[in-house]
Amino acid sequence: MRRPLVRDSLTWLLYLQLTCFALFLYGFGPSVLHLARDLGVPDVTAALHGTAFALGFLVAGVAGARLAALLGRDRLQWSALTLLSAATLLYVLGPAMPWTLTAAFLGGCAGMTVISVTTAALADHHGPRAATAISEANGMGVGVGLIAPLLVGGAALVGLDWRVGLVAVPFLVVGLRLAFRGVRLPDVRPGPVVRHSLEERGPGPGVFSAASRMPWRYWPAWAVVVTAGTIEMCMAIWVAEQLRQNTGLSRGAATMAFTLLLIGMTVGRLLGARLTQHLSADRLLMGSLLLNLGAFALLWLSTAPAPALIGVALCGLGMALQFPLAAGRAVDASAGRPDQAMARSGIGQGVASGLGPVALGVLAGSAGMRTAFLLVPALLGLAALMAAVRTR
Template identity: 30%
Template sequence: MASQLTLSFHRDRFTWLAYGSLGFYAFLQAAIGPTLPYLREELGLNYTIGGLHITLFAAGIILASLTSAELAQRIGRNRLFWGGSLGMSFGALLFISAQAAILTLLGSFLMGYLGSYVLVMVQSTLSDRHQQYRTIALTESQITASGLATLSPLVLALGASTFLSWRLVYAIGIVLCFLLFITNITTPIPPSKPRKRKKAPQYTADTIVSTATDDEEATLPRIFWLIWLVIGIGVAVEWSIVAWTADYLANAHHLPQEQASGMVSVFLAAMVTGRFIGSRLTRHMRSENVLWIAAGLTSIGFIVLILASGGILPILGLLICGLGVANLFPMGQAIASEIGAELSDITSGYVSLASGCAMLIAPQILGALADVIGIESAFQMIIVLLIGYVLMYSIAQYLRR
């Protein structure tokens, strides 16, 4: 059955475009956190204002998530897809050229808002294009995203050590976007499914039945919203680590800022490996079970990281943690996409909304806490999110029996 599934999965030109576009988005998104130490030093910002760049990026994700399904119906996926790509590049250009915090904040918001239309369109179109093989397509797209996200802090650290500065990573992202645009402008993008007023699908055994009637539009079942919360908490864990690990390592282990920022790549490289392993596991295991393994690895790795006194242990903690965090989002996304398969644009928008809410709240709260209790104590509060994740997923799994 596993080999049959693999043979039936075909990557067409659009699939590769979707993978590359999500990689472009992730490349710029992953640069925001490691950029903050340089930006704070350059513009004289505190932790709270620095973290606000991530908050506004997340606010952009939320706005795009709430409007993407309607815009896809109105202007079409093709215009929304390419408009989002080029718009994110414009936001990146503003971010690196600005010399005032108000403009860098605006650039960060535009990257999050316009770029997230790409994120939502990639998720929904891959789900529609590959149907029962959507878990493979979505997981592979996340592997590509993780691969480019891993390179992002390395390129940033390289640029920061030369006359090119930290801005190099954003310049490369802009070039990547235009290369994708020039080479794929004629690639057909699957259109949105027309929204029809119909009875919502009746889920049995594994889900809670929707209460929609024949006179209502199809709606998502209640179990979807529990998985939505699980996805949100998982993203909060991931982005809290991405945003503040460099500062945590620099303060807790007295590392040079360039070295601390570069070590974030250990976490991101582990995520690439973890998602590759996860994509293989889904051929033999249910996504729900892979998610349990991911949660366990994340918890173990984070505990090793915060208890490490130095040496190789922080790297080991980041490695294990990255292997686990890698599959929190893609497995949750696959479960949510399966539940909401008939409403792909709406489902994808809500999944992105969960990500945006998590990015909006968690890193900013940790940044504010760091200004009060110090970055070391604030960073350790991520353990509370991990406990909440396990509890919420346990409840969701119990209700799906």
């Protein structure tokens, strides 16, 4: 019988630290097209904010494992959250696109660092229950993060400044620092590579060897992490525009409708945390990809708001477990190197998530949003192929 997940103060701190980034991320995505109106630039140009954000992911992925080993997870995590707060303020106050692009880049650097540290620390701290903890952390993040697009879209709908959806991030970071000042994340120390799975090694401190290579079975899991992150980024930036063009919703209403995607993701991740105790991660991952594909078909084919909105919510339900399960599989296949596994995933996500939304925007400019949006099921198909490869 599997032992239950025990949530201590370290677990809750990690959950809430990830929530800080989720609040930024889910406000940032739907805010990009509102920012385009303010700056007077085309939508496809504004989508470069997604590229800058993804470039930050890439940089953090390259440096993340080394920084975790050098600084320790605790110092690195709080530094990243401080940077995230500064990036948020620069994004909402920046008077021109160079400032807001810089803010997006810094937000990506900070966000990937928070994701990597949180995932690796939860994997070490909870061992065989890591998949459940990672799913819960992501579920809580999305659940709180859905407040941001509601505020962004609601403010735009009633003629207020959409920026109110993002300003809570620095206050939340300060509040966490004060509330959890006695809790420290365990540091990463260099050491020999332990070549057995996450389930086998149980909870304990992570190990890191910069010179070692990942086993071959890590790379299919890596590919699923990368495609899952790219799908989330494409949906975050463009689903509101797809709804607006295909169903006739106003820009503010379409932005608020993005919240349905996050509600679906919240429900999926919280339910998924329970399902991981009874079903294998491989089976759940494949099921989530197939559900996402069917939900996308409903969204893409619908020209009336009601079925399209149902499709959005079901897309969120399908997307919910893709990243946490894929991240857990990648960590498990990394031969005992969770920080390095997440750092390399960050490199891939940085490249793919930067190219994905821009490619979708360019296609939308030439072939229309409806045709361009078919990039999403193409990515889902690739993820399904890679998920079918056994990583154990």
